[in-house]
Amino acid sequence: MRPASFSRRLSWAVALTGALIVTATPAHADPEPSTKELRTQAYKLADQLEQLTEQYNGLKVKLQQSQRAAKVATDNAKRQEKSLEGVREKVGSLAATSYMQGGADPTVSFVASQDPQRLLDQAATLHFFATQDGTRVQGLMQAMQAAQRARKSAEERAKQVSQLRAQLETQREKVTSLYEKVRGRLVKKDPTQLAKLPVVGSGKAAQALRYAMSKIGRPYVWGAAGPSTFDCSGLTMWAYKQVGISLPHYTGSQWNAGTHISRSQLQPGDLVFFHGDLHHMGMYVGDGKFLHAPQTGDVVKISPLAGRPYAGAVRVA
Template structure:
């Protein structure tokens, strides 16, 4: 018997079947493309997580940080002023204690000499005197603690024995007091300097970032410090924007040495109205040692000067047609600096 053959399909049926198959293939390809794209995207994203850097602090944030640090430095400065008084008191007390220890040592030696003479006399008379053992002992207190010795001394000149004991005890107390005072002085100074250094470094770093973002902010920051230089600079900063006038020394117009003279006058220091004289008005310091308020000089003949502000900048009255302002030290022939106080 002949096997059954599949019925033949018409052309339209074959065409429909092909169209249906082509549609399914197209849909499969589209889905495959979408899946491939998704896998590719996942592969790019999954190996590492994108690192997000902390946003740079704004000018406002940096100024707030710098102002807060400056306030902390002011507090530490006042604590320093208070501790400086205590340090001076401790140093005086240590000196007094040391001198007292020396006096007691002399008194102790004098009593020892007397007891030694007493022992020598007894020995020459043929007696066996425990005093000699006391004088020769490396540990007099231990020797005195012996009952027989105490009984012996009780029968001797009480004032000499009492004087010896009091002198020994007083000398020991005085020495301990002097050593303790010295330790306290050292500890106080060390802790204070460590605190000041840490906050000062943080302030300088924050101020540097702020000035880098906006140089005009330097003049708006507090002047840190309690010395005469910092105080004078605070006064000078209030004159930013005032016009330069040759020969003027305030309170509304200034030339370069007139500004520094006026500022220091406000804190009780008289400076001559001449750059050459102000050059000799204090202690010369190097550029690396500059502190706010130090006088900075330029040119070989010292014909221009200003006041150091910090961060490599100064406050000065430049020239006719200009105003009191903050400017970089760089770009000018730096001659040197002077710390007035």
């Protein structure tokens, strides 16, 4: 496929995402939108963010494929160049031999030779291989040129996908920022709305949080790990198990199950821990809130991080 054609087939992503951002911009006609209006904007932005994420993931796959194709084409071009160089040396050696043997008069050489037939056979053999290798050189040169064209095309394709992926990531970040602003305004008006909003993102952490959010209202039971009742580490263990990640049923072990991150780096699905002995934990939801199974007599719910003895956070996926 020619690079220009490939670029046209991929450019739809950037064009579409540009349109999404335009339609996603919150209206400024009403400086104080209602809870319903903010919720509608949040859902639209979340839906558009999912579209952008899937397009981004698709381009990520295409980039990997293009990079593999470029490597294969480069390796093929190198092999063709090596083969051509070897035949060139062989042809040069044959030409030198033919020239040296042709220095004497062929008739004299034939008469003076003690083995005329061997001389004839040798001359014919040299001529045959010189002719054959000359043809082979032409074929190898054509193959090498084709391999170099394929390499250049594959590298250009990978470059195009990489550029589109970068543009799409920039646009995805813009929509994410808009979503977080709208979500923040909505939660400020009505904190209960946070539990009703969709969890954005396609990573395993976001997927695990979606599973955990489905358990809001389920009772806390000491030592329970689902699917109907939970304690704090049992809830996070169960949620991550649903996306193929095994966590131990113990806050101290989960503290060491991933990468420690700062509070400013928190993303939905990250594990958050409290108290010096890490005896309580939950999953970050966003907007300074986290999901957890608090204590006996309570239920799985969303609470603010503020005012709690925050100990740190861990990113599992």
